[in-house]
Every structure is written in C-alpha cells, then in structure tokens.
Amino acid sequence: MKNNRLAVSIHILSLAALNPRDQLTSEFIAGSVQTNSVVIRRLTSELKKAGLLTSQPGIPGIKLTRSPSDISLLDIYKAIQGYRESVFSIHQNPNPDCEVGANIQSTLDATFHKVQETIEEELANQTLQNILDHLFE
C-alpha cells in the first residue's frame, strides 16, 4: 500500500483532460484524490518538467499540452520515475571472490532490463485517452 505516484499522476491528468483550466487548482485536485494539495503540486511540478502540462504562479490551474490520445502511460511513468531505471533492483556488493557473486550483477542487469522493456512497451501502448474511455464505459 505505497508508491501511488503513477496512479495519482494519472488521476491528475484525467481531471486535467475533463475540466476547464481555471477550475483545476491544486486544492480542487487534492479534493478529488483526497490528499494534501502540496502532494499534488509536487507531482504537477514533475509532470510540467516532462512537458505534459503547463501552469503559472499566480494563475490558477493546469492545462494539458496535448491531446489525451497523445499522452501514453509511459510518458507519465517516465515523468515521475526520476533516476530509477528498473522496478527491480540489484544488491550492490556481492562477493567478487565468488563465481556467482562476481557475475550476478551483470546477469541480473540484463535479465531485469528485459523485464523493464516489456513493462515500458505495455505502458507505451496505453494512452490517457484509454483511461478516460474506461472511466465512463
């Protein structure tokens, strides 16, 4: 029950797709997500840096930069994932004097990289528009 960053980001962008800009204050969004408005502003800040939405100090609200059908879940995922490049991580100091310890990192790196690629392909195939469609079906 943690790391809702992707879920909340999709929630935010869904609201942005369906409401007029001036209504989309961080307080309004926080009311829908039911969290603190700073949590929302932190995420919108990252989504903005990734070019998915625009906003301005002093002016209420946020606005999508492009059509929901042009925003993939991968775009959103990458916007908020920062440095982390795989959902699975690898222990940092296996023993180099052990045959397994010496080679496990590069092996797992390759293995986990392949898994990560399939995750990202799947996320790339879904758009914010797909989410919106599902919301009202």
Place this chain on the structure above:
Amino acid sequence: MKNNRLAVSIHILSLAALNPRDQLTSEFIAGSVQTNSVVIRRLTSELKKAGLLTSQPGIPGIKLTRSPSDISLLDIYKAIQGYRESVFSIHQNPNPDCEVGANIQSTLDATFHKVQETIEEELANQTLQNILDHLFE
C-alpha cells in the same frame, strides 16, 4: 537502491544449483551476497514455503527441490512477493463524489493488472537455468 529481494533470491538459488548441499549454509551464502546470514535465512524460509528448496534445522545447507530449468523467475517472484499483487499501487481514498475519483480505482486496477500480466509472462519465460547460463557465458 532498495528491494533486492528478487535479486538476492535468485543469487541464493544460483548458489544452490552449483554447490553441494552441505556447503550451502546461510553463513556461506551470506558471504557471497555480502549481507547478514539472517537476511538469507529469512528469504530461504520463504523459498522453502513456496516449495523451491528444502532444509532442516540441525542439518547444514539447502537443496533445490527440482532442476534449475524447472524453476522460472516467476516461481521465485511469487515465492517472495507475499500479498502484493502488482508492482504499481493505487491510492485508497479518492473522492466518490467526483466522477473521476469514483471510477479511477477500478480503471487503474484493470490497467495495472494488464501490466502485471506482461511482467509475469516475461518472468515465466526465464528460468534459473537461463540465469546460470548467463553467469558463465
């Protein structure tokens, strides 16, 4: 830099595939992973519950219950994942009075479930034997 449970579990089972049982004490394994032996025993306990290996109090070592080519990474993943059913989680209390808030959970549930399925398919396609092959190529 956290949650190395899958990586360490694969490390443990790789050692188990390559060494005689009586050498595979939790201390020996901990020396290869470079961690505390209790960390190893905690994981082997879960791998044992999942039927991937055997062990006995008083008798040193662990032993695989079947061939490395018969152990998929999905088997390992499920052995240690416990309750968690998706790599992505969903916020728990969206506002039901909001159209988006009311439907976002079931929508994301379906979406994330699909992603999870692709992850598990990918993990199912890789075996411990594949890891061993890569370790020595």
Place this chain on the structure above:
DNA sequence: CACCGATGTAACAATTATAGTTACATTTCG
C-alpha cells in the same frame, strides 16, 4: 498600490517496507 488567492519549493514529520542485527529455542551430529 495593497491584498488575496494561487503556484512553486523548502524543510520537516509520519508512515511504510526492506535490510541489518541481536538473541535464542530447537535440531542434528560427533
């Protein structure tokens, strides 16, 4: 121009999960 309401961020506390550690009951074997 001063105020109000909003964004953007910094700083810190709270929560949660994993990793690491200490301790110890229990078991097997010499």
Place this chain on the structure above:
DNA sequence: CGAAATGTAACTATAATTGTTACATCGGTG
C-alpha cells in the same frame, strides 16, 4: 553433552513516499 546450524522473534537502521507547515513569488482585482 557440546558444537554448529536452522528458524524466528524482536528490535534498530535505512530509504522512499506521503503528509504537513511555512513561505517566497506571481497576477489579478478592488
């Protein structure tokens, strides 16, 4: 019996996310 190991409980440490408080800044409005 005594040594060595497994299995587990209990606790601390670390790390990431979430929640909160505070505040600088901007822009529209009276």
